[in-house]
Amino acid sequence: MRVGIIGCGQLGRIHAHAYARAGVQIAWTADADENAARALAAEYDSQWTSSFDQLLKDDSLAGISICVPTHMHFPMLKAALEHGKPVLCEKPLTATLQEAYELVRIAAEKPAWIQVGYMKRFDPAIRAAREALTQIGTIQNAQFRSYLPFTAAGWERAKQRWIVDKARSGGGALVHSGSHTLDTALWFCGPVVSVASQVQYKPDLPEIDYSAQALLWNAESVPIYLDVAWLPLTGIGHRHDGWDEVFTVTGEKGIVQVRTSWWSQFETGRTVLQVYTETNRSSQVSSFGPPDYFAHEIAAFLESLKLGEPPQVGLREGIQVQILIDAIFKSSREGRRLDVEQI
Ligand SMILES: NC(=O)c1ccc[n+]([C@@H]2O[C@H](COP(=O)([O-])OP(=O)(O)OC[C@H]3O[C@@H](n4cnc5c(N)ncnc54)[C@H](O)[C@@H]3O)[C@@H](O)[C@H]2O)c1
Known part of the structure; x- marks a missing residue:
């Protein structure tokens, strides 16, 4: 299984470590800061990019971890839902409640799902x-x-x-x-x-x-x-x-x-x-x-990807916290x- 990670700071590194321990290939690391993306890619023999689109367009990726600052969760989650790509997004779901409602609205019409990082x-x-x-x-x-x-x-x-x-x-x-x-x-x-x-x-x-x-x-x-x-x-x-x-x-x-x-x-x-x-x-x-808990959380994400089933901690849990x-x-x-x- 191949995955991608956007946001190569504290949490991106923790997710990468957990994926590697689970034997999953980190195909892409992405970050607005090219040096951060490049450094993490070098550790896991991945390709690196500064563009989230690159990850969304790669059909070989089973899922993506979103580990960017909270205000960037909404645009990335929206794009992932629209591309039908399942994601594990760090908590909290969004920076505002309005954004969380908007995601619920979009998700209702899309097959993809979101796991929220309440590890x-x-x-x-x-x-x-x-x-x-x-x-x-x-x-x-x-x-x-x-x-x-x-x-x-x-x-x-x-x-x-x-x-x-x-x-x-x-x-x-x-x-x-x-x-x-x-x-x-x-x-x-x-x-x-x-x-x-x-x-x-x-x-x-x-x-x-x-x-x-x-x-x-x-x-x-x-x-x-x-x-x-x-x-x-x-x-x-x-x-x-x-x-x-x-x-x-x-x-x-x-x-x-x-x-x-x-x-x-x-x-x-x-x-x-x-x-x-x-x-x-x-x-x-x-x-x-x-x-x-991060290893167990990533294992649950991978299991959902494998079975094609919605996650245990999903959009519903995420929005309840936002409310x-x-x-x-x-x-x-x-x-x-x-x-x-x-x-
Ligand atoms: N689960 C937990 O207990 C826990 C703990 C800390 C942080 N978090 C969450 O993890 C997420 C990331 O936090 P962090 O501590 O890793 O932050 P961080 O600042 O260490 O890393 C964020 C990374 O995202 C990159 N970035 C910023 N804007 C970007 C963009 N538009 N596109 C691509 N990359 C971009 C930055 O360059 C940086 O490398 C946040 O949502 C935060 O709330 C969760």
Whole structure:
């Protein structure tokens, strides 16, 4: 099987590594920066280009990974759908909700599909946590917290990149790390019907949220507390490295809790799962690692390509997160609880 990759930065390199481990030929690497495309091509014996069209026109490619900054997802996804080319697109789906709706409209008339890069769903511990929800009875409440360390130097580095430019990224903590957190919350607790939130911004970056808290209610009126922040705290978390991401679901018969480690430590980190059940009056703690979610995510993409079947994490999952991001920003702006549109 042959694939192509557009965007040869951080994530393009991670996808390339995973494809190579799966024994798949990376036929093309593409990047607006020719040096980046050329360098990655040299590592994987690929052809390189700066043109996305080149990948779309190559009928020998089974699929394409899209790993460019978020504002470029929409034009590339639209073109891929129109060319009938299945893609694995990094998260979040789009920079705006309007673009996400437009993709849904186009996709309805096209045979191609989109897998969205919510790779935490492929973390074995997170999968085990979701399965363990059956042991804790009816869900009473849930908390999804994601704290990342952002020192003053980290902010200065971020300002040199696209990630804190609203037009290119769509937002700050809520969009970057929060999109994963929201996707996991939706996967564990089901569709959210209403939201009340407060979002905080840096004085020197008034469009970039560094912190967002929200109460989300699912269709059964279960309250889900979302807490996402980029903090100047560098020693918190179960590995004491400033990464403190904890998902806790409380049921009438027990509690399921997962603690993840740095997203980029997929080959060294550990995810810890703790399941307390009232029947046993005890907790089972399992440490999974390394989580290797990108390899599992790419394997799922390849399997969908092979079988010609839609992906496990597709456009529907992608747009549900976009709807929530949009609703959280809006609820904070308007200072009121809002109903969330259902699709
Ligand atoms: N899954 C995750 O946990 C995770 C983590 C970080 C980033 N991401 C996502 O991955 C995507 C890429 O992020 P990154 O950190 O790799 O960024 P990056 O800046 O490291 O790399 C982006 C690359 O895209 C290239 N590029 C920019 N505009 C382009 C264009 N118009 N055409 C072709 N190439 C272009 C740049 O030259 C650069 O090489 C983003 O959507 C981001 O949100 C996902």
